Amino acid sequence: MVDPSERIGQLKIDRxxxxxxxxxxxxxxxxxxxxxxxVVWWVFFSPxxxxxxxxxxxxxxxxxxxxxxxxxxxxxxVVARRQAxxxxxxxxxxxxxxxxxGMRVEKGQxxxxxxxxxxxxxxxxxxxxxxxxxxxxxxIEAQLRIARLxxxxxxxxxxxNLTSESSLDSAEATYDQHAARxxxxxxxxxxxxxNIELGEDSLSNMTIKAPFAGxxxxxxxxxxxxxxxxxxxxGFTRTGICTIIDTDSLEIEVDVNExxxxxxKAGQPVSATLDAYSDWHIPAExxxxxxxxxxxxxxxxxxxxxxxxxxxxxRDMGVKVAFLGTEMPAATSEEVQGVMIVGEALRSDAxxxxxxxxxxxxxxxxxxxxxxxxxRAQVLVVNGLGLGDTIVRSSDAPLVAGQSxxxx
Numbered sequence: 392m393v394d395p396s397e398r399i400g401q402l403k404i405d406r407x408x409x410x411x412x413x414x415x416x417x418x419x420x421x422x423x424x425x426x427x428x429x430v431v432w433w434v435f436f437s438p439x440x441x442x443x444x445x446x447x448x449x450x451x452x453x454x455x456x457x458x459x460x461x462x463x464x465x466x467x468x469v470v471a472r473r474q475a476x477x478x479x480x481x482x483x484x485x486x487x488x489x490x491x492x493g494m495r496v497e498k499g500q501x502x503x504x505x506x507x508x509x510x511x512x513x514x515x516x517x518x519x520x521x522x523x524x525x526x527x528x529x530x531i532e533a534q535l536r537i538a539r540l541x542x543x544x545x546x547x548x549x550x551x552n553l554t555s556e557s558s559l560d561s562a563e564a565t566y567d568q569h570a571a572r573x574x575x576x577x578x579x580x581x582x583x584x585x586n587i588e589l590g591e592d593s594l595s596n597m598t599i600k601a602p603f604a605g606x607x608x609x610x611x612x613x614x615x616x617x618x619x620x621x622x623x624x625x626g627f628t629r630t631g632i633c634t635i636i637d638t639d640s641l642e643i644e645v646d647v648n649e650x651x652x653x654x655x656k657a658g659q660p661v662s663a664t665l666d667a668y669s670d671w672h673i674p675a676e677x678x679x680x681x682x683x684x685x686x687x688x689x690x691x692x693x694x695x696x697x698x699x700x701x702x703x704x705x706r707d708m709g710v711k712v713a714f715l716g717t718e719m720p721a722a723t724s725e726e727v728q729g730v731m732i733v734g735e736a737l738r739s740d741a742x743x744x745x746x747x748x749x750x751x752x753x754x755x756x757x758x759x760x761x762x763x764x765x766x767r768a769q770v771l772v773v774n775g776l777g778l779g780d781t782i783v784r785s786s787d788a789p790l791v792a793g794q795s796x797x798x799x
Contacts, residue, residue, distance in 0.1 A: 441788075441795070442795040442796065442797050443786050443787055443788045443790060443794055443795070443796050443797070444786070444787045444796075444797050444798075445747075445749075445754075445783045445784075445785065445786040445787070445790075445796045445797070445798055446783070446784045446785045446786070446798070447749055447781050447782065447783055447784055447798050448732065448733050448736060448781075448782055448784040449779055449780065449781055449782070450730035450731070450732050450772065450776045450777065450778060450779060450780045450782065451730060451731050451732075451778070452730065452731070452778055453729065453730070453731045453771060461662065461713030461714055461715055461716070461767075462654050462714055462715065462716040463647070463651050463654045463655065463713075463714040463767070464711065464712070464713055464714075464767055464768050464769065465645040465646070465647050465693075465711070465712050465714070466645065466709065466710065466711045466712070467643050467644050467645030467646065467695075467709075467710055467712065468643070468644060468707055468708065468709060468710065469641055469642070469643055469665075469704060469705065469706055469707060469708045469710055470641070470642060470643070470644050470706065470707070471636040471637060471638075471640055471641055471706050472637075472640035472641070472642055473603065473605075473636070473637035473639075473640035474605075474608075474634065474635065474636040474637065474640075474706075475602055475603070475634070475635055476611070476630070476631035476633070476634045477502055477503075477599060477601065477602065477631060477632050477633050477634070477635060478599070478618065478619075478620050478630055478631040478632060479505060479596060479597075479599050479618055479619075479620060479632075480596045480620060481505075481593070481596050481597075481620070482617065482618070482619040482620070482628075483505035483506055483507075483597060483617070483618060484505060484506040484615065484616070484617055484618075485503060485504075485505060485506075485612050485613065485614050485615060485616050485617075485618055485629075485632070486503075486504045486505060486506050486614060487503060487504045487614055488502070488503045488610065488612060488613065488614060488632065488633075489501055489502055489503060489504075490502045490503070490607045490610060490632075490633055491607065491610060492607055492608065492609060492610055493606065493607065493608075494606070494607045495604075495605070495606055495607075496601040496604065496605065496606075496607060496635060497601065497604045498601060498602070498603050498604045499600050499601065500600060500601045501598055501599070501600055502599050502600065502601055502607075502632055502633060503598075503599045503612070503632045503633075504597060504598050504599070505596075505597040505598075505599070505618065506597070507594055507597035507598075510590070510593045510594040510596075510597055511594065513590050513593065514587070514590035514591060514593070514594055516590075517583065517586035517587050517589070517590045518587055518590070520583050520586065521580065521583030521584055521586070521587055523583075524576070524579040524580045524582070524583040525580055525583075527576055527579065528573070528576035528577060528579070528580055531569060531572045531573045531576045532573060532576075534569045534572075535566070535569040535570060535572075535573050538562070538565045538566040538568075538569045538570075539566055541562045541565065541566070542562040542563055542565070542566040544562075545558055545559040545562040545563075546559065546562075599632055601635060602635070603635070603637055604637065605635040605636050605637040605638060606635065606636055606638055607633050607634070607635055608634050608635070608636055608706065609633060609634040610632075610633050611629055611630075611631045611632060611633055611634070612629040612631070612632045612633075616628075616629055617629065618630070618631070618632065636706055638700075638702075639700065641697065641700075641704055641706065642678065642694055642695060642696050642697065643663060643675065643694070643695035643696075643697070643710055643712060644692060644693070644694060644695075645692070645693050645695065645710075645712055646685070646688065646690035646691070646692055646693075647690060647691050647692075647693050648689065648690055649684050649689050649690060649691050650689075652680070652691045652693075654714060654716075655677060655680060655693055655714055656677065656680075657677050657678070657679055657680065658676055658677060659676060659677040659714055659715065660674070660675075660676055660715045661674075661675040661676055661677060661695050661712050661713065661714055661715065662674065662675070662712065662713045662715060663675045663695065663697070663710050663711070663712045663713075664710065664711045664712075664713075665703070665704065665708055665709070665710050666708065666709035666710065666711070667703075667708060667709075668703065671703075673697060673698075673699060673701075673704075674697075674698040674699060675695050675696060675697050675698055675712070676695065676696060676698060677693060677694070677695055677696075677714070678694040678695060678696045679693075679694045680692075680693050680694075681693070681694065695712060728773055729762060729771050729772050729773035729774070730771075730772050730776050730777065730778050730780070731769045731770065731771055731772070732746065732769070732770055732772055732776070732782060733768065733769065733770075733784055734765070734767050734768050734769065734770045735784060735785060736782050736783060736784045737759075737761065737765060737770050742758065743758050744758065744759055744760070744761055744765070745757060745758045745759060746759055746772075746775075746776065746782045746783070747782060747783035747786075747790055748776075748780060748781070748782055748783075749781040749782065749783060749796065749798075752795060752796060752797075753793050753794060753795055753796065754783060754790050754792065754793070754794045754796055755792060755793075756792045757775055757776065758775060759772045759774065759775030759776055760772070760773050760774035760775055761773065783796070
């Protein structure tokens with residue numbers, strides 16, 4: 392039988408035996424795991440660590456002094472204030488057309504002729520009727536002279552009691568009758584002359600003339616076609632011979648956002664640039680602000696007149712305008728200090744205006760100084776950027792200094 396005291400002795404821990412090595416790595420392993428999680432969070436979730444997709448642009452040289460000094464930019468089209476589609480007063484068949492596109496015509500110049508056969512016949516008829524009325528008038532005048540002589544003779548006989556009262560009354564009545572017919576004859580001659588004038592006017596309507604001097608921009612009818620001042624239904628009747636514009640009436644129409652219309656006023660100097668001639672800056676000025684707004688587009692129409700005329704300016708050309716806050720610079724080619732950037736690239740905070748400058752795949756916060764208005768499509772930066780610097784135009788996420796970026 393085993394002594395109970397020996398069993399109790401077996402329960403004692405022998406301090407001389409070393410602990411098992413299998414559990415000695417737990418504490419250092421836990422520390423390394425925590426450190427790894429921290430590194431992963433810093434790499435993938437800390438601000439500025441993720442790569443952001445951005446759209447970039449570059450700082451460009453200002454196109455002109457006028458563009459740099461503008462308070463508002465807008466775009467529009469060249470329009471002709473005075474233009475007309477030349478037509479006829481009556482329906483007729485075109486016989487000849489004397490104009491072509493691009494031809495210059497003077498006021499009153501014949502542009503086309505219509506078939507006037509019927510009008511010529513009608514004019515001949517009324518002229519013959521007028522001759523008949525004049526002949527009838529001559530006959531009545533002769534009869535009136537005879538009646539006057541008869542009346543005077545019977546009056547003389549009546550004074551000497553050599554004729555009856557009834558004979559005198561008959562002579563008087565005959566004279567009055569011819570006198571009345573003479574008045575009617577004169578009116579008939581006047582009516583015939585008016586008919587001649589109407590016939591001549593109808594004949595002149597067959598000759599179509601230019602209402603003012605200008606350039607023919609379209610030819611709408613050919614010989615043999617029918618033309619009418621109103622649409623006759625169907626597609627075989629033209630409503631005009633040609634379209635003429637007065638080149639001296641060319642001007643610019645632009646739609647200005649109503650939020651910025653307070654920057655525009657009548658007589659304000661403007662620098663206009665045609666899309667076809669981007670290096671040609673045309674001096675202009677505001678003619679008028681049309682006193683109504685377009686509720687659909689939230690814009691106000693502005694009329695701008697050219698101060699210089701040139702044959703290169705054509706109707707319906709696209710044009711960009713810069714409304715100037717001061718007088719037009721004397722030398723628009725003068726060197727402008729600074730660079731131009733897109734307006735959406737400009738940002739601001741409590742410290743001032745800045746842009747995100749792209750450098751080696753990351754961004755740098757660069758504070759800048761601007762000149763003129765900041766809420767424009769193109770902004771002049773006078774300090775802080777150099778020509779050709781790459782800047783962030785837009786980004787898919789907020790940026791921080793040192794942010795890794797990738798461009799579209």
